[in-house]
Amino acid sequence: MAYIDLQNDLPGIRGPMAFRPETAQPLNELAEILLHNEDNSLTRGEREMIATYVSAKNDCFFCQQVHGAMAQHYFKCDTVYIDNIKHDYQSTNVSEKLKALLSIAGSVQQGGKQVTTEQVEAARQRGATDKEIHDTVLIAAAFCMFNRYVDGLNTWAPQDRQLYIDRAAMRATEGYAGSNPHK
Amino acid sequence: MPHIQLDENLPGIRSLLAFSPETAAPMGELTNILLRSNEGLSMADRELIAAHVSFLNDCFYCHQSHGAIAACYLNGSQQLVNQVKADYENAPITDKLKSLLAIAASVQKGGKQVRPEQIAHAKALGATDKDIHDTVLISAAFCMFNRYVDGLGAVTPTDLSSYPPRAKQVAQHGYGNHVFLANQPI
Numbered sequence: 001m002a003y004i005d006l007q008n009d010l011p012g013i014r015g016p017m018a019f020r021p022e023t024a025q026p027l028n029e030l031a032e033i034l035l036h037n038e039d040n041s042l043t044r045g046e047r048e049m050i051a052t053y054v055s056a057k058n059d060c061f062f063c064q065q066v067h068g069a070m071a072q073h074y075f076k077c078d079t080v081y082i083d084n085i086k087h088d089y090q091s092t093n094v095s096e097k098l099k100a101l102l103s104i105a106g107s108v109q110q111g112g113k114q115v116t117t118e119q120v121e122a123a124r125q126r127g128a129t130d131k132e133i134h135d136t137v138l139i140a141a142a143f144c145m146f147n148r149y150v151d152g153l154n155t156w157a158p159q160d161r162q163l164y165i166d167r168a169a170m171r172a173t174e175g176y177a178g179s180n181p182h183k
Numbered sequence: 184m185p186h187i188q189l190d191e192n193l194p195g196i197r198s199l200l201a202f203s204p205e206t207a208a209p210m211g212e213l214t215n216i217l218l219r220s221n222e223g224l225s226m227a228d229r230e231l232i233a234a235h236v237s238f239l240n241d242c243f244y245c246h247q248s249h250g251a252i253a254a255c256y257l258n259g260s261q262q263l264v265n266q267v268k269a270d271y272e273n274a275p276i277t278d279k280l281k282s283l284l285a286i287a288a289s290v291q292k293g294g295k296q297v298r299p300e301q302i303a304h305a306k307a308l309g310a311t312d313k314d315i316h317d318t319v320l321i322s323a324a325f326c327m328f329n330r331y332v333d334g335l336g337a338v339t340p341t342d343l344s345s346y347p348p349r350a351k352q353v354a355q356h357g358y359g360n361h362v363f364l365a366n367q368p369i
Contacts, residue, residue: 003297003299003302003315004302004312004315004316005312006312016316016320019312019316020313020316020317020320022216023213023216023217023320025209025212026209026210026212026213026216027209027213029208029209029212030206030209030210030213033205033206033209034206037205058293058294059293059295060294104334107334108330108334111240111241111330111333112240112242112329112330112331112332112333112334112335113241113333113334115186115333115334115335115336117184117186120186120187130187130188131203133186133187133335134187134199134202134203134335137186137330137331137334137335138203138206138331140330140334141326141327141328141329141330141331141334142327144323144326144327144330145323145324145326145327146323147294147323148290148293148294148319148322148323148326149294149319149320149323150294151293151294151295151297152286152289152290152294152297152319152322152323153294153297153315153316153319154297154299
């Protein structure tokens with residue numbers, strides 16, 4: 001049960017977003033630009049995968065299920081494939097560029113200063129642009145916020161993973177900006 | 184040296200907000216809502232929470248910046264700010280703020296580190312649900328901002344005298360691109 005009276009029984013981040021719509025609006029706008037906006041050379045699937053990977057490292061069940069289902073939707077793959085990337089992306093067949101970006105995201109999760117020049121250079125050598133490196137760092141940083149928001153208030157999360165997969169197509173169509181936490 | 188090409192004349196997060204104005208807009212809006220309100224928690228309380236979390240994350244730019252902004256709201260008492268950042272338990276602040284700083288410090292370690300006793304203690308000292316919500320989100324947001332600044336290696340001014348003039352700018356005009364992209368006092 002949530003630590004505060006959220007005045008609703010919505011799961012995960014939707015609870016505090018409905019409780020405090022003023023902050024929900026910029027949070028959703030940020031998610032929209034980082035994850036859903038089409039004007040980005042990283043695919044939606046790649047960006048959702050970075051969010052999922054960081055959420056898994058932060059052990060945030062709700063966020064890793066929501067965004068893992070989104071990545072699965074865009075990749076048109078199964079849940080096992082997403083789980084394999086979360087657990088050991090190096091041994092999967094994702095692109096060398098995405099592997100380099102996931103490595104940077106993993107360092108950001110531990111702390112900003114953990115990112116090394118070598119990691120950034122490796123990503124650049126595999127074709128990553130400044131904007132892609134910027135977006136990777138900010139997605140990872142933003143999920144260090146979202147994950148803490150969700151778990152720091154002790155929100156509840158459905159345990160059936162299929163429920164998250166069932167919602168992914170709707171979220172992919174509608175995006176995050178202006179999303180109604182009650183739906 | 185920054186990891187990507189940034190405007191070297193802009194310090195810290197300001198160079199990143201200029202690099203990516205699309206994401207700067209909602210981040211500025213979020214910061215204004217969380218830090219520029221005296222409802223429940225004062226602006227000084229909110230900046231102290233931000234400065235303490237940034238200190239724990241070892242983000243020099245953010246803890247100097249938000250410490251200097253807090254000092255603007257505390258009659259310029261940088262000494263009090265420094266004490267809260269490093270050792271709030273012995274600082275001359277309210278027990279309620281201490282209980283919220285404890286929650287913020289747990290959030291900094293990880294969302295699951297917050298304990299029910301910490302919440303109960305804060306409530307017993309008069310913290311409302313909204314105070315607790317905002318404390319958790321301020322702490323979480325600075326776990327983002329700190330990582331954004333240091334993760335991209337943004338330039339961090341080491342001259343401490345450069346922070347108060349910029350802090351005054353924020354204290355007067357709030358957060359957002361109108362401030363971040365304006366000419367810098369130093």
